Amino acid sequence: MLDNAYKIDRNQFKDWQVELAGELLKEFDHEEHNLLDVLHFFQNEFGYIDKELIPLLAKFFNLSRADVHGVVSFYHDFREQKQGSYVLKICQAESCQAMGSRKLTEEIKTYLGIDFHETNIEKGITLEPVYCLGNCSCSPNVMLNTKIFSRTNSDELKQILDKLDKTEHA
Amino acid sequence: MHNIYLPRETTALSLHAEELAVALATEAAARNIDINIIRTGSRGAAWLEPLLEIENPDNNAERIAYGPVQLDDVATLFDADFLKSGEHSLKLGNIDTIPWFQQQQRLTFSRCGIIDSLSLHSYREHGGFKGLEQALKLDKPEIIQTVLDSGLRGRGGAAFPTGIKWQTVAGAEADCKYIVCNADEGDSGTFSDRLLMEGDPYCLIEGMLIAGIATGAELGMIYLRSEYPLTKIILQQALTKARQAGYLGNNIQDSGYNFDIHLHVGAGAYICGEETSLLESLEGKRGQIRFKPPLPALEGLHGKPTVVNNVITFASVPIILAKGAEYYANFGTAKSPGTMPFQLSGNIKRGGLIETAFGTTLRELIENFGGGTCSGKPVGAMQIGGPLGAYLAAEQLDTPLDYESLSAIGGMLGHGGIVVFDDSVDLLQQARFAMEFCAIESCGKCTPCRIGSVRGMEIIDKIYNTQDNSSKAEHYALLDDLCDTMESASLCAMGGLTPMPVRSAVKLYEQQFADKK
Numbered sequence: 001m002l003d004n005a006y007k008i009d010r011n012q013f014k015d016w017q018v019e020l021a022g023e024l025l026k027e028f029d030h031e032e033h034n035l036l037d038v039l040h041f042f043q044n045e046f047g048y049i050d051k052e053l054i055p056l057l058a059k060f061f062n063l064s065r066a067d068v069h070g071v072v073s074f075y076h077d078f079r080e081q082k083q084g085s086y087v088l089k090i091c092q093a094e095s096c097q098a099m100g101s102r103k104l105t106e107e108i109k110t111y112l113g114i115d116f117h118e119t120n121i122e123k124g125i126t127l128e129p130v131y132c133l134g135n136c137s138c139s140p141n142v143m144l145n146t147k148i149f150s151r152t153n154s155d156e157l158k159q160i161l162d163k164l165d166k167t168e169h170a
Numbered sequence: 171m172h173n174i175y176l177p178r179e180t181t182a183l184s185l186h187a188e189e190l191a192v193a194l195a196t197e198a199a200a201r202n203i204d205i206n207i208i209r210t211g212s213r214g215a216a217w218l219e220p221l222l223e224i225e226n227p228d229n230n231a232e233r234i235a236y237g238p239v240q241l242d243d244v245a246t247l248f249d250a251d252f253l254k255s256g257e258h259s260l261k262l263g264n265i266d267t268i269p270w271f272q273q274q275q276r277l278t279f280s281r282c283g284i285i286d287s288l289s290l291h292s293y294r295e296h297g298g299f300k301g302l303e304q305a306l307k308l309d310k311p312e313i314i315q316t317v318l319d320s321g322l323r324g325r326g327g328a329a330f331p332t333g334i335k336w337q338t339v340a341g342a343e344a345d346c347k348y349i350v351c352n353a354d355e356g357d358s359g360t361f362s363d364r365l366l367m368e369g370d371p372y373c374l375i376e377g378m379l380i381a382g383i384a385t386g387a388e389l390g391m392i393y394l395r396s397e398y399p400l401t402k403i404i405l406q407q408a409l410t411k412a413r414q415a416g417y418l419g420n421n422i423q424d425s426g427y428n429f430d431i432h433l434h435v436g437a438g439a440y441i442c443g444e445e446t447s448l449l450e451s452l453e454g455k456r457g458q459i460r461f462k463p464p465l466p467a468l469e470g471l472h473g474k475p476t477v478v479n480n481v482i483t484f485a486s487v488p489i490i491l492a493k494g495a496e497y498y499a500n501f502g503t504a505k506s507p508g509t510m511p512f513q514l515s516g517n518i519k520r521g522g523l524i525e526t527a528f529g530t531t532l533r534e535l536i537e538n539f540g541g542g543t544c545s546g547k548p549v550g551a552m553q554i555g556g557p558l559g560a561y562l563a564a565e566q567l568d569t570p571l572d573y574e575s576l577s578a579i580g581g582m583l584g585h586g587g588i589v590v591f592d593d594s595v596d597l598l599q600q601a602r603f604a605m606e607f608c609a610i611e612s613c614g615k616c617t618p619c620r621i622g623s624v625r626g627m628e629i630i631d632k633i634y635n636t637q638d639n640s641s642k643a644e645h646y647a648l649l650d651d652l653c654d655t656m657e658s659a660s661l662c663a664m665g666g667l668t669p670m671p672v673r674s675a676v677k678l679y680e681q682q683f684a685d686k687k
Contacts, residue, residue: 137521
């Protein structure tokens with residue numbers, strides 16, 4: 001039963017194709033205020049914001065490429081590199097700090113052999129910091145794709161990471 | 171048929187409530203028992219989640235609670251005949267007699283955790299849309315006067331009187347106005363917006379709708395942070411249902427008013443909780459803050475008059491309209507009227523959301539409700555009001571929680587988050603983190619915030635690495651000077667308030683250092 005509780009769906013992304021992106025973009029309208037929604041959409045489709053998308057969006061919204069790049073680089077959510085099938089976000093904010101998130105973070109970084117914003121290719125896991133998941137009364141918290149694990153520790157987390165479906169990593 | 175209430179809410183789900191729902195259904199089917207699982211929000215007792223409530227078949231107003239329920243408990247609960255309030259080690263009894271709930275004063279959160287979050291029928295049954303009905307009987311200035319009389323102050327952190335903001339927007343001449351809900355709840359240690367949106371989304375919709383009617387706006391926007399994926403799903407479902415039932419759209423409930431709400435999801439920038447940065451982000455731009463004036467109330471979203479309020483502010487409005495300004499203002503203190511959802515987190519035994527009148531003390535919350543630290547060690551420090559709030563010492567536990575009392579001791583209430591640390595906390599490290607957080611999340615528009623925060627980290631690192639007392643004193647003097655600059659020269663609260671946790675944490679660190687000698 002508990003195994004079921006730890007089952008995480010893998011991220012599945014399409015391979016980047018500029019022609020396909022152009023087709024998909026036709027679904028949106030040209031108002032600039034849609035830019036964030038559009039970026040979220042493409043990141044969900046392809047897993048990251050490919051650099052070829054920047055001029056495409058600039059033309060579509062009648063903005064400069066610098067404007068679009070400025071938006072992509074401003075927000076922590078938007079990635080300019082590919083991500084793994086799993087993204088592990090460890091909360092770095094105060095409530096989780098009070099419950100040992102600093103130690104947890106170090107142990108998981110060592111375990112995965114990577115720092116924040118990096119991907120362990122073999123395991124298909126990308127590690128990211130996050131500043132509050134809004135589940136502070138059950139700290140420390142991590143988010144694995146869209147699932148939150150609360151009151152966690154590195155032993156439990158390592159077990160969860162070991163059980164992830166490792167077929168076909170990006 | 172037995173009615174079982176189980177939250178569909180982030181905390182409960184992080185403790186496997188979804189798997190629990192499946193396990194309950196499977197076990198019931200295997201035993202040939204007919205159950206109906208109703209998904210609610212959370213009552214805010216995170217320490218009891220997943221909390222199961224069973225409707226007493228003889229008295230359907232009474233619910234018997236069991237919690238926290240693990241997946242392994244399901245079979246034994248059935249064995250103990252929990253559907254007929256059988257005895258079990260997890261049995262908590264009648265939910266309404268549990269002191270943790272009984273001792274609260276729930277106005278804004280009166281329905282949260284009790285009703286099926288997405289059922290308009292149960293929303294109405296529990297007093298929902300009474301505020302809207304009342305608002306439709308009043309003319310616009312009367313609605314605003316009621317909000318003014320209630321003394322409601324913005325619950326996002328700045329505590330600006332809500333009625334005055336609405337009055338400004340109502341008085342502005344424009345072809346179009348907006349209602350914007352700030353649901354970018356980024357402060358660590360806060361989750362009241364999330365609980366409200368997941369547990370009682372129609373209450374937020376009703377509050378925004380009343381704001382629209384009062385100010386003449388026909389479009390509302392909810393700016394939700396991307397770290398809340400479940401909240402997004404629940405809000406989308408609630409907005410669709412409200413639209414289908416004629417509570418959003420054209421000619422709402424035959425009133426002649428039009429109002430709709432769009433949901434927008436942020437992209438992981440803390441600064442977008444600042445209202446002007448939020449507006450930039452809603453326009454599809456980098457979330458850089460704007461100079462004020464012009465105030466957003468006059469030139470806000472797309473340059474139009476805009477009400478920007480926090481989730482809890484909007485959600486407090488329906489009950490004010492329904493029960494009257496006086497009813498609401500009778501709670502709390504003279505300058506901080508009403509109730510506040512305090513959020514207790516960090517190193518705490520019984521954390522969660524506690525709604526009570528302003529003026530209750532920190533000790534009451536941390537010791538009585540919270541049961542002390544989770545580690546069992548003494549309280550070392552508390553950070554109140556998010557990452558820009560001050561660190562307080564255990565000696566300050568008797569401080570009443572209202573806007574004035576906290577500001578009198580150099581702190582702030584902010585969005586009502588209280589993060590508890592035990593005495594193993596390294597406060598110099600916390601001071602460094604405050605600078606680091608500012609460096610990571612600064613929008614970059616003004617120098618004191620963008621550069622000051624980086625210099626601040628460097629100075630604190632030097633303090634760490636210096637053994638020599640005279641150079642340490644120099645570093646402290648420089649840090650103090652830097653804090654002065656950030657406080658007085660930053661454009662917004664990000665840079666302007668970062669010195670608050672830095673200074674307070676350094677002060678406590680020095681005190682503790684002196685005590686140890």
